[in-house]
Amino acid sequence: MSYDISIWSVNKTSFKNEVFNQENIKWQNDGIIYEGSNWQIMISNPHEVMEEDIPEEVLGELPGISYFTNIILEPIGAPKRSFQILKKISKILAQSSHGVIIDEQEGTVSSPSGVKRLENVLVKEDPSFLQMTWWFIDNQKFKKAGFEAFLDLIESTMPEVLPRRYGLYEPPQFKLSDKGKGHFIEFMFKNLHEGVVWYPSKPFTDVHFGIPDKVGPTREGFRSCYVSINFLEEVLSQPGWPLEIKRFWLKTSELLNSFYGEIRRGWSPVSAWWWRGLPKKLGNAAILGEPYIDLWPDFVNKAKQTESGLFYIENINKDYQDLHSIITEIPEAIVQPKNKQKYSRNWPFKGPFLKYK
Template sequence: MSYDFELYTIAPRDLVDPPAFHGGGVQVDGPFHLEEDDIPSGYLPIVGGKRCLYQIHLQGLVAQVDKSVVDEWLHRVITQTNGTLIDSQTGKFETKAKSGNIRPEEDGAKVGAMSFYFEDGEEFFKHGFDSMLARISDILPAAMPTRYGSYEPLQGKVNQGEYAEIVAAFSEEIDIFMKSPAPFGYTFMSIPCAKTFEGYHPEHFIRRHHLLGMVQLELRQKVFTSPKILSAVLNLFKELCVDLDVVYAEILEESDGGSSWIWCGIPDRRAAHTICVGPAYQSVWPETSRSGELVGSRHRVFTIDRVGSSPPRPPANLLAPDRSGKDLREPLDYAAVFPFDYRFDRGSKR
């Protein structure tokens, strides 16, 4: 059992020692420094200017007599720090002066995404990640990540666009994600390479699937309502499609959050804003091999334009079958036409 609280304070504090009891105890993580966009919008009126977070976890089996000890300790912590304590389970809050319920958040604005799928994960790990950041810095510096880490809240910071520390962190811990200022957001990555699989069993179920490298950058709606920003995003998209030698890439005005490095075919999107089709799919989707905008020497881009054009819908035989509810430990179905020669190999480093 774990029961969780969040304590927001103005600055780091030395908390009074948490209680321990038979069968459980209290674990405190932090302090973590927060930016305003790390804090749920429904919390902001209650938290105010407090940007220091402690995560408090009540663990184990807690007898009734111990609950009163924990309650007393939490009250002392609130008083000591002049903080705001939020019960993560119920949404109730408490300060020295008042308590109450946080209003439920309204549904947030739509979030789009720019996603790239490519085959050479090893090259991305060795050189491509660094090159990608350099390309973003050159074409669209406003989209450069300013924070990074392996878990929330992100504590790694980028100062004045100097991203060498992110590259160094990525070389040590490949499972990181990054965050850029609005109108951009998180960057998520899944990279099949030897570094990723260092701790995996050679027959781990994930390696029984056809994996592509996947990089996804969030896009807020202002990207699509500002011609200047959208033009820069499209320029970046085209350059990264070539740099990464993508199999497929897409820009969505509203992401369904279903992107994955397990590639069973082209995602079944009803309305992509922009797509890029690489050579493998051009060979089985002839329409794309002789139309669209040629970028580099091998990739073709299709996008919405002012005269009503939109990206073509992939043929049904190229679409990934629906795998909702499927157990990823079991074999998955692939598109009827699948232009890759992939078989699970026990010795594979993919």
């Protein structure tokens, strides 16, 4: 039998530490072996992993986990000194790769000194922020199961988005730590059509919902559902956060079945739930669903596809510039007009106005 430890990390583990330059280290194609007297520690090379491979107990521990390194001590009855070396090596490798350590035998997850999910983010007087937003149609599905599924996704992967405080006015009157998740869910279902105030934790600054009672054409214009989350741009310089933001944005896009979603610096040109067409200027990331997939073939041809059939182009981790260096301008026929009373010439929904009787 063996004693197994695994490291799940943002970066590749490194063997540059002096511990790995000793005479009892043997280098192999698939990793290295630290040899003792009648015992050995085998360390694999780091393997890149898909998000679906990351264990549940690790999700939410660190953003952007991308690599797995396996460490095996044989035999399990090795002397005490071998276990001391095993723990030392594990900490060195986790620190070098910004990772967490899973002790398979003890069933524990730990982070070595210096490895944090989030370093302190200073909120400046006029901070630069980015905004994730999703527009979608099925308000009934969202009210039945979608909101709780969205909350579960937040809790497991992006817990900072959970509300510290919430209510119907500023400052919000309820604390999640006092009232609990059940009260929050009940409150949200009761007030989804209202302007709920939701205070998340850093690096997130604002969460906004717009779930109209009736989606589609009204006498004032076309209403869709939307969810918007703002976060401080500074966090994108911290380990793993650009990838984790992207993963969360894509998962939420699929969960909500968005017809359009985006990440951009500053405020979106789309006015809350009043949908009039795609914004003329794209931001750092954009995703398309039906009915816009058929209306912009050039985007689809250059985009990546999610498992649920949405198409996206993103440039989140490349200087955060907009997408127009990757994709051509949006076809004028599906862009929202400058005149706020008008709608795109090619209108793919019913409406957009209800006619007066």
